[in-house]
Amino acid sequence: MLQSDLVYKGWVWDVRSDRVAYGEGEIVREYVAHTGAVAIVAVDEKDRVLLIQQYRHPIRHRDWELPAGLLDIPGEDPLVAAQRELAEEADVTAAHWEHLVSSWTTPGGNDEMIHIYLATGISASEAAHVREDEEADIRVEWVPLSDAADAVLAGRMHNGILSIGVLATERLLRDRA
Template sequence: MSDSGTAPQDETFEPEVLESREVYRGAVWSVREDRVRYGDGEIVRQYIDHSGAVAVVAMDEEGRVLLIQQYRHPIRERDWELPAGLLDVVGEDPMAAARRELAEEADLTASGWEPLVSTYTTPGSNSEIIHIYLATGLAAADEAFARTDEEADIRLAWVPLAEAADAVVAGRLHNGILAVGVLAAERRLSSGRARREA
């Protein structure tokens, strides 16, 4: 409970943007610079203008979550992640994008889909919001997808959900989206069990 007696909640706040310009255009995203009226003055902020993304906590009937490992150049590591991808198809529904990414990255489909949590990845430096879904009722996709570049050597691992959560808390898994998704899934499923047992 917060000091005000209500649960904390983010709030929309839109100061006047006096000027906004693209200062760099990349292959995947661009960098913008905004001049903003803030308080009694102005501030200038540069940030990555991001299309948004989706990720999938894919759970099998044994309570294991699918993790994928791939090389990420900015951190020079092959980190463990959830199947995920950009919202880069204009007008595509996020859940449809999540279905597409699960098929493309893991050659899987799922019959059960539910929104799990949405989160901003690094709001101090980019506008990316990622929508994370829980996928169950898994089956092999009709076809395997051809993968290139970093995705060509993706490794897959099925890990018990509690073990994955323990690895996050112990600092063995560092990917933020994986951490949010795994911990949210563990919380969702344990809350469901508690309600059924009550």
């Protein structure tokens, strides 16, 4: 790295411009500097996956997603963040947690790494969380895991994190059977 400049300081994310030595010369690349995130594939005893639908302004659409959230608390362990986000977004907790997969979400445009966890042993939270903005009208739906995987492969669900999580979970549970 020859130089890194903050181009824009945002409310959630920043934009950086880096000048790097590459090959025989130099290149400049701008990208969104991201805090990182977690997502949760919550599966109940009937092999249904918990999906949420909420408004996402960049795509001007209510998107089907996994419960997820930012790693925006300094020093917070990703597993602890996942446990917090599942309770905050869906009012459920899980007795069993395991890391499923981690992925760069859009490596050509940001440096976000998302850690996806499988949560089982699902039960209702003791209290409902107060939600605001896009989260105020989150729709929660339990969908058979195989139906969610079919929807991903048929192009009816487009969220990349949901796609990775659902397909990885279906493979993991199939291999364990």
